[in-house]
Amino acid sequence: MDGALSIASSALGAATTEIGVTSENLANAQTSGYVSESAQLAAQAGGDALGVGAGVLVTGVTRQSDPLLAANNLQAQGALSSLAALQQVTTGIENVFPLGQSSGADASGTPTNTSVAGQLATFWSSFDGVAQDPSALAPRTAVVDNAAGLVASLNEAATQLGQLGTDTAAQLAGQISQVNTLLGDAAGLNAQIVAVKGGGGDPNQLLDQLDALSTKLAGLVGASVQMQPNGSALISIGGVAVVQDSEVTKLSTATALGTVATPAGPVSAPVTTVTADQGAVVVPVSGGSVAGLLSGLNQALPVATGELNQVATNLATLVDNQLAKGVTASGTPGAALFTINGGTTPPTGPITAATISVNPAVQANPDLLAAATNPTAAANDGSNAAAIAELANATGYTTSPDVAYQQLVQDVGAEAQNATTQVAAQSAVAQQAEQALAAVSGVNQNTELTNLMQFQSSYQASAKLVGVIDTTLQSLLAAV
Numbered sequence: 001m002d003g004a005l006s007i008a009s010s011a012l013g014a015a016t017t018e019i020g021v022t023s024e025n026l027a028n029a030q031t032s033g034y035v036s037e038s039a040q041l042a043a044q045a046g047g048d049a050l051g052v053g054a055g056v057l058v059t060g061v062t063r064q065s066d067p068l069l070a071a072n073n074l075q076a077q078g079a080l081s082s083l084a085a086l087q088q089v090t091t092g093i094e095n096v097f098p099l100g101q102s103s104g105a106d107a108s109g110t111p112t113n114t115s116v117a118g119q120l121a122t123f124w125s126s127f128d129g130v131a132q133d134p135s136a137l138a139p140r141t142a143v144v145d146n147a148a149g150l151v152a153s154l155n156e157a158a159t160q161l162g163q164l165g166t167d168t169a170a171q172l173a174g175q176i177s178q179v180n181t182l183l184g185d186a187a188g189l190n191a192q193i194v195a196v197k198g199g200g201g202d203p204n205q206l207l208d209q210l211d212a213l214s215t216k217l218a219g220l221v222g223a224s225v226q227m228q229p230n231g232s233a234l235i236s237i238g239g240v241a242v243v244q245d246s247e248v249t250k251l252s253t254a255t256a257l258g259t260v261a262t263p264a265g266p267v268s269a270p271v272t273t274v275t276a277d278q279g280a281v282v283v284p285v286s287g288g289s290v291a292g293l294l295s296g297l298n299q300a301l302p303v304a305t306g307e308l309n310q311v312a313t314n315l316a317t318l319v320d321n322q323l324a325k326g327v328t329a330s331g332t333p334g335a336a337l338f339t340i341n342g343g344t345t346p347p348t349g350p351i352t353a354a355t356i357s358v359n360p361a362v363q364a365n366p367d368l369l370a371a372a373t374n375p376t377a378a379a380n381d382g383s384n385a386a387a388i389a390e391l392a393n394a395t396g397y398t399t400s401p402d403v404a405y406q407q408l409v410q411d412v413g414a415e416a417q418n419a420t421t422q423v424a425a426q427s428a429v430a431q432q433a434e435q436a437l438a439a440v441s442g443v444n445q446n447t448e449l450t451n452l453m454q455f456q457s458s459y460q461a462s463a464k465l466v467g468v469i470d471t472t473l474q475s476l477l478a479a480v
Helices: 002-027 067-096 116-132 137-198 204-221 288-323 360-364 375-380 383-393 401-441 445-479
Strands: 037-043 056-063 103-105 111-113 224-227 233-237 240-244 251-262 265-276 281-283 338-340 356-358
Touching (some): 002 037, 002 056, 067 137, 067 288, 067 401, 116 137, 137 204, 137 233, 137 240, 137 251, 137 265, 137 356, 137 360, 204 233, 240 281, 265 288, 288 356, 356 360
Antiparallel strands (some): 037 056, 233 240, 265 281, 338 356
16 A cells, blocks of 8 residues: 555656646746746656556656757857848948939039939039130139039048948947857856756756857857756857856957958958957857958958049049149149148049048149140140040049949949848748747647646546545555
């Protein structure tokens, strides 16, 4: 009878545990990050010669998680976050150079094109006015004014790209700080999990929290997680271990001058990297939003800036070289139209979109424009101005500002569209990975309700067995 009571008692305990686990699953069915649990049972050996068991033993409560599906989900979410961050940067660049032509109207109501492409067309056309009436001041003033408007647009585009770079770098720094906080939290959870597991306890809630942290880290830096025998998580980024047991390796950013490939060839530009262990180790971040921001900082922005600088360089070089071949209305050499940062002498350094400016001397005196080629009849000669107007038809990416700008707009639009397409595709992949993991680790309420009925029946059957044993014992005692 004692053996029967022991078997019945163990069955009651097992059923109670199963009911408790199932009830917890149902209660947390809508809790984000909760992983469903199940009680693990094993037969308890009786040890007698007949091999009759001594009941059922609860060996533990395990989480219903699949390591392979979990790793696949982390990778998919990290890839999506990376593409989304890059899309953010490329969209910002595209907003600086809208694909559509920006239109307006002048004082007379005549439609005008205020985009850089439109300003270039107006600029070249204004030299035709000088060619037709080389002695008049108004056409020359129009050239200078159009040049000033074009320069202002190039300066503004360079400023916007620079600000976008500054904002992206600040966002990157903020995310690295957030990563370091999460790494510290993960190390703390590791220590708690090891302590609870070492004491024979159940660290499932702590493991749920660790999963949530791992998902956040994957979204930020594409972190991967490998569970250790002691229950802790080894967290790595690009193969570099950043959390091991309760030890943490903090991350930081470093920026140094590097080389970036552009359509015009390699250019020098700041390159930002993520480093660990106080800069001693470069962490090859390939996933998460940090990777996308790095790609934007180190590739998309420098390329767009380089292409914009090519427009400014082509403009200044093409126009000033042609002006140098002509003379003013008085038959003397003229002045360069473009210079650097408002300088009055020919530029000695590279002209960029940020530094290009109209020569103040020409702004003050448009007669310094060398519109003629014949010194003896310069007052009525507009042949050099006509030659400059024809520069609108110049070809070659490194020669024509128009071609360079068209290439810039095409490249910026293609990059933004490509990022958008990739985000859409990866969103579907990430959703499938998340659903596959949820199918295993999530709570299926129908299944849990069915289990609850089964476990309640098991409890009632075990309680009935106890009642039968009690009745039998009472009958035996009454018969003595």
